[in-house]
């Protein structure tokens with residue numbers, strides 16, 4: 584089995600609200616998976632469980648055959664997470680933030696400065712390296728948090744609406760950095776409402792609704808963006824006003 588992530592019978596409830604309902608999902612090493620769905624579908628919840636930020640109510644997540652519930656610390660080392668929360672320290676400079684996280688991930692002291700400078704350059708923040716993260720704009724913070732997520736060269740990148748706050752230039756640059764990680768067989772999972780970009784970048788498209796995976800196809804099995812959009816609407820519009828899909 585060449586799955587890097589193996590999810591079985593996964594459910595999550597918050598009080599009486601069921602966010603995930605008995606999900607099974609296999610993700611292969613090196614796949615780039617886009618996850619769509621209306622607000623409240625359970626997308627962030629499944630990513631948070633994969634990142635070991637929260638525990639499931641039932642079921643299991645195995646990453647490289649390691650049980651996420653039993654060994655969360657091992658899983659965290661394999662994962663880079665980009666989300667709405669930037670996980671940055673406002674009082675530290677951009678460089679200090681990355682050095683801090685680099686040490687946490689066990690990057691050796693003798694080459695940490697070089698790695699930090701190289702990743703800062705890739706997100707166009709090298710010139711601002713010695714300024715406090717707290718003084719950065721939202722988009723700059725997002726770029727720094729992308730750098731933080733990539734610094735330890737994770738095997739798996741989990742992205743929850745990574746385009747948030749990025750201007751067009753930064754979004755294009757982010758995609759360049761993101762696709763360059765493909766050389767090393769990185770597995771990427773991205774929640775997004777941006778159907779056009781995802782269709783261009785990803786290998787596999789999932790649609791979640793009401794805590795379930797309602798659509799799961801390889802891009803090669805989908806005729807076109809329009810075909811996918813139609814399928815999305817036919818799945819979600821019965822129950823919602825189909826918020827959460829866009830062309831931007």
Ligand SMILES: Nc1ncnc2c1ncn2[C@@H]1O[C@H](COP(=O)(O)OP(=O)(O)OP(=O)(O)O)[C@@H](O)[C@H]1O
Pocket residue numbers: 597600601602620621622623624625626627628629827
């Ligand atoms: N900490 C929490 N406490 C209570 N309910 C929660 C919590 N986190 C999520 N939920 C609920 O679980 C359901 C799924 O939420 P989730 O954030 O996974 O949706 P989503 O698909 O990521 O939505 P969006 O597109 O709006 O980000 C929602 O009904 C939400 O209200």
